Amino acid sequence: xxxxxxxxxxxxxxxxxxxxxxxxxxxxxxxxxxxxxxxxxxxxxxxxxxxxxxxxxxxxxxxxxxxxxxxxxxxxxxxxxxxxxxxxxxxxxxxxxxxxxxxxxxxxxxxxxxxxxxxxxxxxxxxxxxxxxxxxxxxxxxxxxxxxxxxxxxxxxxxxxxxxxxxxxxxxxxxxxxxxxxxxxxxxxxxxxxxxxxxxxxxxxxxxxxxxxxxxxxxxxxxxxxx
Numbered sequence: 001x002x003x004x005x006x007x008x009x010x011x012x013x014x015x016x017x018x019x020x021x022x023x024x025x026x027x028x029x030x031x032x033x034x035x036x037x038x039x040x041x042x043x044x045x046x047x048x049x050x051x052x053x054x055x056x057x058x059x060x061x062x063x064x065x066x067x068x069x070x071x072x073x074x075x076x077x078x079x080x081x082x083x084x085x086x087x088x089x090x091x092x093x094x095x096x097x098x099x100x101x102x103x104x105x106x107x108x109x110x111x112x113x114x115x116x117x118x119x120x121x122x123x124x125x126x127x128x129x130x131x132x133x134x135x136x137x138x139x140x141x142x143x144x145x146x147x148x149x150x151x152x153x154x155x156x157x158x159x160x161x162x163x164x165x166x167x168x169x170x171x172x173x174x175x176x177x178x179x180x181x182x183x184x185x186x187x188x189x190x191x192x193x194x195x196x197x198x199x200x201x202x203x204x205x206x207x208x209x210x211x212x213x214x215x216x217x218x219x220x221x222x223x224x225x226x227x
Contacts (some may be wrong), residue, residue, distance in 0.1 A: 033045065035221045036217065067093050086102060089102075109128075131154055152164075164188060166188045166195075168186050183200045
């Protein structure tokens, strides 16, 4: 669900320079978000849970009266890189359902997709070191901003390879659970669409995520609690 083409995937990409990520230990968390989607209020959550044996499950969910959207990526950390292994993408929009599953095979360096996806987008697609699926950038960009790294990425998602770059556009205060934090604001523009993320060094994921389309807010997620 790339937010440029699908409702949920944010700042979608894979790091071109992920080898230099700082050694920040992964820790399980749950972030509750106040969400606005399709002009209606929604509840959102991001979670990171251990699957054991250096495997992790990262999940993003948004739900309101019109939509029930979820993404899950199982990944491993290898030499500082967040390397996707499998992912699932589920959406229910009114009566329309969509399910897509992905496999990232690092032995053969190929990614492939199954489910509700066009035949020409099923792959396989050749993988390079540092490639990630779209969802994992939520974790990677928080690391990169905190470390002052270039925000240049390569996404491998749903049969596509796409380089992406983000730029810092300012500093702002953001309030989470009644406490004020300093946030770095980063942005990527693609045609009439813009993705903006507010990165707080105390959080492993963006404190706020906003997609704008044609100058209007399409999806807005703001952390209301983290544990």
